[in-house]
Amino acid sequence: MIRVVILISGRGSNMASLLATVEAGDLPARIVGVLANRADAAGLASARASGVPTGVVDHRQYASRDAFDTAMAAAIDGFAPDLVVLAGFMRILGEAFVRHYQGRLINIHPSLLPAFPGLHTHRRALAEGVRVHGCTVHFVTADLDHGPIIVQAAVPVVDGDDEATLAARVLAQEHRVYPLAVRWFAESRLRLGDGRVLLDAAQDATGALIVPHAAGV
Ligand code: GAR
Secondary structure, three states: OEEEEEEEOOOOHHHHHHHHHHHOOOOOEEEEEEEEOOOOOOHHHHHHHOOOOEEEOOHHHOOOHHHHHHHHHHHHHOOOOOEEEEOOOOOOOOHHHHHHOOOOEEEEEOOOOOOOOOOOHHHHHHHHOOOEEEEEEEEOOOOOOOOOEEEEEEEEOOOOOOHHHHHHHHHHHHHHHHHHHHHHHHOOOEEEEOOEEEEOOEOOOHHHOEEEOOOOO
16 A cells, blocks of 8 residues: 555645545555645545545745745655645645655646646636647646646537536546546556656556546546
8 A cells, every 4th residue: 555645725626536536445545644735725624524634834934935845845754655646736846846756746737738737727728729628647847737647638628618617527537537547656557767657667658648538447
């Protein structure tokens, strides 16, 4: 069983889907801690309700990004995790932090990266008129919303979509692919090797894997 720490900033629905997958016995992992950079992150309450230890490292208490990163890393390392999972964690993490967790720090982003890094991804996808949108799980590098891609899920953009309907369609896929990626890691099938994603120890084109909206994973 690998030890997993999840970092959140808000609602925590991806965290909840990971917890539910563990509780269902479908993920050989233990969620040993949930940390937030805001005390009012709604997901903290649901983590506590599931009996998971939580903590807050409030970024406003630190004079610099480095000081925040150092405090957050100390809180994380207190749980001795094998994997750190960013799940709607909305702070940019510095280079030293990212290096410290290299190969064991993953993120989910609500777009088909490298399209639409940053904020308001669904609004921007609609404004651009893309017909295919989705989400991406990737290893974290020092660049925002960038890094070797582990898995993507694609969804159609349909006529009449607004930001809310498109976000909901993507979120449903986030809740499928994030547990999948964590399971691969927990089963020692996934690792970062030389800046590339290695799945099943084969240096294959996993980075290009698209999980279609309608297909079972
Ligand atoms: C999710 O859509 C996640 O992909 C996104 O924040 C949302 C958090 O929802 N993350 C990013 O935008 C990171 N750049 P949740 O708190 O319900 O999991």
